[in-house]
Each structure stands twice: as structure tokens, then as C-alpha cells.
Amino acid sequence: MLAITEMMIPVNPFSRPGIKLKARKGLVMHYTASRGAPAVNIAKYFAGLQFQHENDSDDDTYASAQYSVDRKSIYRVIPDYEMAYHCGSKTYTAEALNHLGSYPNNSTIGIEMCIEKDGSIHEETFQNAADLAAYLITTYAFPESEIWTHKGVVGWKDCPLPWVQKPSEYERFKKEVNARLHPVIAPSEYRIDVKYNGTALAEKGISRGTDSYTPLRAIAERSRTSVNWDPKLNKGILNSKVMDSSFVINGVGYAKSTEVAAALGLNVKWGGKDSAVGFDEIVHECNVVIGGKTVKGFIRQANSNSYVAVRDAGDAAGATVGWDQETLLSSLNGTALQTTFVYQEVGYAHTREVAAILGLNIKWDGATNTVKLTKE
Numbered sequence: 448m449l450a451i452t453e454m455m456i457p458v459n460p461f462s463r464p465g466i467k468l469k470a471r472k473g474l475v476m477h478y479t480a481s482r483g484a485p486a487v488n489i490a491k492y493f494a495g496l497q498f499q500h501e502n503d504s505d506d507d508t509y510a511s512a513q514y515s516v517d518r519k520s521i522y523r524v525i526p527d528y529e530m531a532y533h534c535g536s537k538t539y540t541a542e543a544l545n546h547l548g549s550y551p552n553n554s555t556i557g558i559e560m561c562i563e564k565d566g567s568i569h570e571e572t573f574q575n576a577a578d579l580a581a582y583l584i585t586t587y588a589f590p591e592s593e594i595w596t597h598k599g600v601v602g603w604k605d606c607p608l609p610w611v612q613k614p615s616e617y618e619r620f621k622k623e624v625n626a627r628l629h630p631v632i633a634p635s636e637y638r639i640d641v642k643y644n645g646t647a648l649a650e651k652g653i654s655r656g657t658d659s660y661t662p663l664r665a666i667a668e669r670s671r672t673s674v675n676w677d678p679k680l681n682k683g684i685l686n687s688k689v690m691d692s693s694f695v696i697n698g699v700g701y702a703k704s705t706e707v708a709a710a711l712g713l714n715v716k717w718g719g720k721d722s723a724v725g726f727d728e729i730v731h732e733c734n735v736v737i738g739g740k741t742v743k744g745f746i747r748q749a750n751s752n753s754y755v756a757v758r759d760a761g762d763a764a765g766a767t768v769g770w771d772q773e774t775l776l777s778s779l780n781g782t783a784l785q786t787t788f789v790y791q792e793v794g795y796a797h798t799r800e801v802a803a804i805l806g807l808n809i810k811w812d813g814a815t816n817t818v819k820l821t822k823e
């Protein structure tokens with residue numbers, strides 16, 4: 448998408464009331480009706496309205512839209528969270544009242560499309576507006592189905608005129624936006640299960656050519672590691688490592704399964720094509736001593752932390768063990784263990800957190816490969 452050029456209008460009664468949107472219910476498409484005028488002129492026009500006077504004898508114009516778009520630029524003159532005056536009317540269509548509420552200005556963002564000297568909306572302007580609409584829907588969770596024309600909101604105004612004259616253009620616009628929101632998976636690609644320690648993730652992976660791709664958020668949540676998206680690199684960051692192979696489809700970030708496995712210290716197996724991807728933790732056994740009793744634990748290669756089965760720890764310490772099916776966290780004496788980690792269907796937790804809840808100190812004895820939780 449083109450970069451958005453910011454040209455904020457000062458708050459004024461005519462074009463920027465300075466009122467926050469009450470809801471985000473839809474986008475309203477307009478045309479500028481000003482032949483050959485670029486987006487910057489439209490932005491300046493809305494800005495110029497501030498110099499009117501409410502108490503003189505001249506008629507006042509109240510008008511604005513958050514965005515103006517032409518073949519080469521996108522201008523924003525009012526913040527995305529504030530109301531503009533782009534679709535106010537004495538009356539509205541029943542459908543608009545139903546979908547957008549009694550005053551659609553306060554639940555929508557307005558987009559002005561510039562027109563050429565011959566009155567048409569240039570294809571580049573059309574495509575830029577579709578990029579912007581998809582961006583706003585993705586960024587602010589506007590409902591995908593709520594892309595309106597000015598005419599559709601008020602009924603009487605022929606705006607955007609080129610779409611009123613040729614309604615198939617409006618339909619094509621909605622399809623273009625939809626295509627940006629839902630890129631089609633190529634026929635040569637497959638949606639595949641991704642399993643972690645034997646259990647499938649909620650989100651599917653993608654098989655593409657000789658590689659499989661794993662959904663980043665789903666694997667991060669299951670393995671209890673961090674994930675985010677770096678907007679500058681336009682790459683996913685998993686367990687503090689940049690995923691060079693990452694990309695986004697339908698709002699879900701993916702990266703090559705091999706790169707994911709390396710970032711998380713996991714083994715990965717994949718049979719190719721439409722078979723499932725299997726991730727398995729690499730763990731190294733260790734001993735955990737609690738209250739004088741020795742139980743088996745392990746150290747995860749992913750984070751070098753030692754873990755103990757919560758039930759073993761509870762039994763050894765005489766503490767009550769619980770499990771919350773909603774948060775998927777184990778608990779000891781009623782306190783949830785934030786490091787809960789399910790491995791081969793058994794709930795484990797980081798020994799440090801277990802020690803803290805039990806009020807014990809923790810010591811590592813490398814010679815005997817043992818974590819000791821003691822009162823001393």
C-alpha cells in the first residue's frame with residue numbers, strides 16, 4: 448500500500464469536530480466530484496473550511512472525510528479514531544440505520560476517491576482505495592461486509608457517481624478488498640496438521656513445494672514462548688529470533704517449520720506433501736529433590752529451564768494439585784503455575800516457580816544432575 452500522508456486539520460466546528468468515533472461499523476466510499484483534483488487538494492479543501500464563521504451571514508459548509516485517495520497518494524486529515532462529516536443527512540436508508548446506527552458519521556470512516564478530468568475513477572485510484580480499505584479492516588477490525596457507498600447510506604446522493612452509474616464497479620471493489628483479506632491458497636498447496644508433542648495445534652500449517660510452514664502464534668502459545676510481528680522488518684519474531692522465512696496469510700503469520708524448530712530447540716519431522724508436521728521437545732532428564740524425595744524431571748533444550756511434573760511435586764511436598772481446563776494451567780495449593788507445560792500428556796512446571804509457591808529455595812547440583820528444592 449502507498450504510505451499515508453498525514454495532514455491533520457486542527458479541531459474546528461466545520462471539518463473536524465474532535466469527537467471520537469462511537470463504534471467501528473463500516474467504511475463509506477465517496478468520490479470527490481472535483482474533476483482532475485488530486486488528493487492533496489481535497490485535503491486542503493477540508494482544512495480550509497475551518498476559516499468559516501458560524502455567526503456571519505454566509506452559509507456554512509460542514510464537510511470532511513478521514514481519507515482522500517488519488518492515483519499516487521493517500522491523504523489523512525482526521526485521525527482514524529475521530530469522526531468526520533462525510534455522510535450526514537436528514538434521512539438514512541433503513542439498511543444503513545440497521546447496520547451503522549442512527550448517525551453513521553460516528554461509526555464509520557469516509558474515503559474520498561479522486562476523479563480524472565473525464566470524471567472517471569482511475570484504476571490506480573481504485574486499487575489504492577482497495578488497499579486502504581483492506582488496511583483499515585485489518586487494523587481496526589471493521590466488519591468485512593460493511594463497505595458502503597455514500598448513496599447506500601443516505602439513499603439520495605449519487606456518490607460515488609461512477610459507481611452509481613455502473614454498480615458492477617462497486618461490486619468489483621468489494622471483491623478486490625476481499626481478495627486482499629483472503630489471499631487464495633494455490634492448488635499446489637495443502638493445509639496440514641501441525642502436531643506438538645503429539646497433539647495437533649488449533650491452527651493448521653501450510654505445505655508448499657518442498658517446505659512446510661507452521662503458524663507462529665499457535666506454536667508459541669503451545670510451547671509457551673514469545674511471539675510478535677516486527678512491522679519494520681515485516682517478519683515474525685519467535686522466541687526473540689527473527690523468522691526470515693515468515694509471511695502472513697489471512698492475518699496468520701507462518702514460518703518454515705525447520706526455522707521454527709531451530710528457534711524453539713525442537714525436533715521436527717515432516718513426511719512431505721499433505722502429511723502432518725510433528726514437533727517434539729528435546730529434553731534432558733534430571734533429578735528433582737523435593738522434601739527429601741527424589742522424582743524425575745527434565746531440562747528443556749528450548750530454554751534450558753528445569754521442569755518437574757506438578758503431580759510429583761505436589762505429592763512430594765504434600766501440596767494440593769489442580770488443573771484449570773480454561774487457562775490450561777496447573778496449580779499448587781490453589782496458585783496457578785504460569786509456566787505449566789504439557790509434555791506427553793503430563794503437566795509440568797518450571798522448578799523455580801514450583802519452589803516459589805512452596806516457599807522453598809532452589810539449588811542446582813551439576814555433579815549429580817539434580818535440582819534441589821529445600822528449606823535451607
Ligand SMILES: [Zn+2]
Nearest residue numbers: 477478597606
Ligand atoms: Zn459522498
